[in-house]
Amino acid sequence: MLEKLKKEVYEANMQLPKLDLVTFTWGNVSGIDRDSGLFVIKPSGVAYEQLKPEDMVVVNLKGEVVEGKLNPSSDTPTHTVLYNAFSKIGGIVHTHSPWAVSFAAAKMDIPAMNTTHADTFYNAIPAADALTQKEIEEDYEGNTGKVIVRTFKERNLDYEATPGSLVSQHGPFCWGTTPQKAVYNAKVLEVVAEEDYHTLQLTRANSELPQYLLDKHYYRKHGKNAYYGQDNAQSMTHAKRS
Numbered sequence: 001m002l003e004k005l006k007k008e009v010y011e012a013n014m015q016l017p018k019l020d021l022v023t024f025t026w027g028n029v030s031g032i033d034r035d036s037g038l039f040v041i042k043p044s045g046v047a048y049e050q051l052k053p054e055d056m057v058v059v060n061l062k063g064e065v066v067e068g069k070l071n072p073s074s075d076t077p078t079h080t081v082l083y084n085a086f087s088k089i090g091g092i093v094h095t096h097s098p099w100a101v102s103f104a105a106a107k108m109d110i111p112a113m114n115t116t117h118a119d120t121f122y123n124a125i126p127a128a129d130a131l132t133q134k135e136i137e138e139d140y141e142g143n144t145g146k147v148i149v150r151t152f153k154e155r156n157l158d159y160e161a162t163p164g165s166l167v168s169q170h171g172p173f174c175w176g177t178t179p180q181k182a183v184y185n186a187k188v189l190e191v192v193a194e195e196d197y198h199t200l201q202l203t204r205a206n207s208e209l210p211q212y213l214l215d216k217h218y219y220r221k222h223g224k225n226a227y228y229g230q231d232n233a234q235s236m237t238h239a240k241r242s
């Protein structure tokens, strides 16, 4: 069942140690098949070097295991909440990457301070509230997803334009249209967190990007007028000729 997606999710998980985004087993990637409403996620606590595509666990949008010999990631309820709330995402990544965790521990948004940030994230990456004792005792992992969804609603953020969030005192969750893109976004988030940390050490001056530079970089890569890269090479040539 969903063998192609299992391979894709397996490969996305294997990218995490390669990109220095995880230590030990502290991370997971999932990917969803929207037609069947089933998602595939890494099993819980298996070392990356022992992981195989067939170990991936298939789960439905109620968070119930549909297929798999191993237990799914303990963060499966978080993924379930995010897939239900954010209907256009195709993949989710959770890591404890250290620069992102530093901002999460400080309960600080990752501000948009450079064009690397603006190329992928259209806003500051929010630090969603830390969970209350009640939320932790009641349904820790499910409420971790809910706190992200609540933050996006409260701040009126577009989850497609800001494809990731911190959870205060915990770490980053990122998403994308595919598991691979979610991993890409998780690495960008980690890189900009490190860069912002250093910027904040170097200056107390307001270094946040002006809106016009943020717009320039974000819309160069996203939306109908994007022109970065090769995807639209034909249409650009055509446009120039006409």
Ligand SMILES: [Zn+2]
Residues within 6 Å of the ligand: 094, 095, 096, 170, 171
């Ligand atoms: Zn975690």
